[in-house]
Amino acid sequence: MNPSMASQYRNQYQQRVQQSPHARRGQAAPAGLAPEAQRLERERQERELSRRKREEAEADKRRATRPTDKTMPEAVDKLIVGDGVQQYKKLREVEGKLDSVVMRKRLDMQDQVTSIGGGIGALPKMKKMRIWISNTVENQPWQGGGMEESAFDFNMENEASYKVRIEGQLVEEEGEDEKDEESDYEDERKRGEKENVDEEVESTKDAPKSAHSLPPPRKKTKLSHFFKGITVDFDRNKNLQPDSMTQVEWKKPSIAPNATTLPPGADFDSLEFERKSDENINCTINFYRDETPERFLLDKPLSELLDTTEDDRASVVMGIWEYIKVMGLQQDEEKRQIQCDEKLKAVRSLFRPFHRFIVSIADYGVANQVCDNRDTVYFPHIPAILAPHLSPLPPLSVSYTIRVDPEYHALPTSQRYTIYNLLIPVPATSPQLPAANLNTLRELSRYDQHLANLIQVISGSQRKHGFFSQLGRDPVNFTKRWMASQRRDLEVLLGEDGSFEDGAKLNPAWNRGGRDGVWGRSEVSEAVGIMVQRPDKAGRAF
Secondary structure: OOHHHHHHHHHHOOOOOOOOHHHHOOOOOOOOOOHHHHHHHHHHHHHHHHHHHHHHHHHHHHHHHOOOOOOOOOOOOOOOOOOHHHHHHHHHHHHHHHHHHHHHHHHHHHHHHHHHOOOOOOOOEEEEEEEEEEEEEEOOHHHOOOOOOOOOOOOOOOOOEEEEEEEEEEOOOOOOOHHHHHHHHHHHHHHHHHHHHHHHHHHOOOOOOOHHHOOOOOOOOOHHHOEEEEEEEEOOOHHHOOOOOOEEEEEOOOOOOOOOOOOHHHOOOEEEEEEEOOOOEEEEEEEEEOOOOOEEEEOHHHHHHHOOOEEEHHHHHHHHHHHHHHHOOEOOOOOOEEEOOHHHHHHHOOHHHHHHHOOOHHHHHHHHHHHOOOOEEEHHHHHHHHHHHEEEOOOEEEEEEEOOOHHHHOOOHHHOOEEEEEEEEEOOOOOOOOOOOHHHHHHHHHHHHHHHHHHHHHHHHHHHHHHHHHHHHOHHHHHHHHHHHHHHHHHHHHOOOOOOOOHHHOOHHHHOOOOOOHHHOHHHHHHHHHHHOOOOOOOOOO
């Protein structure tokens, strides 16, 4: 075939593209290894898995047969010269006492961690948060650069404004001097402002600043972690405000329970806002606490019953339950039925007007059932009764005057801050135990195992001593008794003691069949094999 005919043949009769067996069956060929290599790899993995299972089974078997008894056998002290056995028993008593003390301390620590971690009935740990409030001004009339106050400014682009800054920080040490704290905080503020300026200058350059040269961030609890909302209410008519606003509000955004990082709107140390004004304004700053679990304000009847004014819902229910148990208000026939005394009646009395506002039919039925009898109450209805007695906690409010006059801003920076101390609940750190040394634990485990092995050897030696002692005192009778005992044991093992012929002597387990029963055990199979090999035994041939 000449070249021209070959090229014409290729153009007219295209060869079929060869496909793999997987592709012909409508499957994609496995990527990576060839089929033979994949098969070998799969077999290797199966062998490795079987080897691991076999090693784990052998380890479990060795662990099951490993001796664990560390008690000295009785009457050993009569065979050993000296007081070694008595000393060992005293050490065992000391070890038992030490173990009981350690267990009691561990349980006490668990109770302490539960109470600190916010368990039911746990008292919140209160800490002092220091709030710094200050403001700066821009484009005020006295900042006009020599312009007379009576002159009218036709340039309305630059309006007088102020900027308020609210900062907060926990006070870690109670005995620390307040002046030293203020000066230290002022130094930190100046350093932070200088670092911010330096970072802005560096960001304008073409070469970015190396991350390795930046100091690591200082870990601290921030202002936004403790509050779910902050509002600033101005003591001024909104018609007199240039922007017609009388309130500034910040609300914490919703955060997932398992979130590892917080959004910028919920992770800050200072809050700033800017408004337009050229006059001094009084305002009230409200801090709404963010607590988990949420605490409520108790009304007078409930606070008199529990002797507290603030608590979370679960603790209130638990407090009522403890009051019922102490006062013996449970009925004998039905423990869930509570006989109300005067204090409980005062708490129940507010539920009747409240249940009119319940929309749900099921809740309305519960309300009617609760209000039918004023002398008794069903304990599962207690949470519904508590609803009108719990109200949200009021915010922590502080007053501040926004100063725009030149006399105020002529003061040094450290004297322009208004400082408040707020008591807020904080999550307490759980007590940390020293980390256990793994090498020490392994060494102690080896000592325990070696001690158990020694006790096992001593027990065996004691049995041997008793055997040979009895053999030495009366060899003939001891040998006869020992041979008779061994004969009985062998007959039981071989099934020749006659107990299988007498059905009354058989254990009920022998009447059940199946592989999971007694007849499916390896010992029975071995005994049957021995019986088959002995056809001379009457009644035992098959």
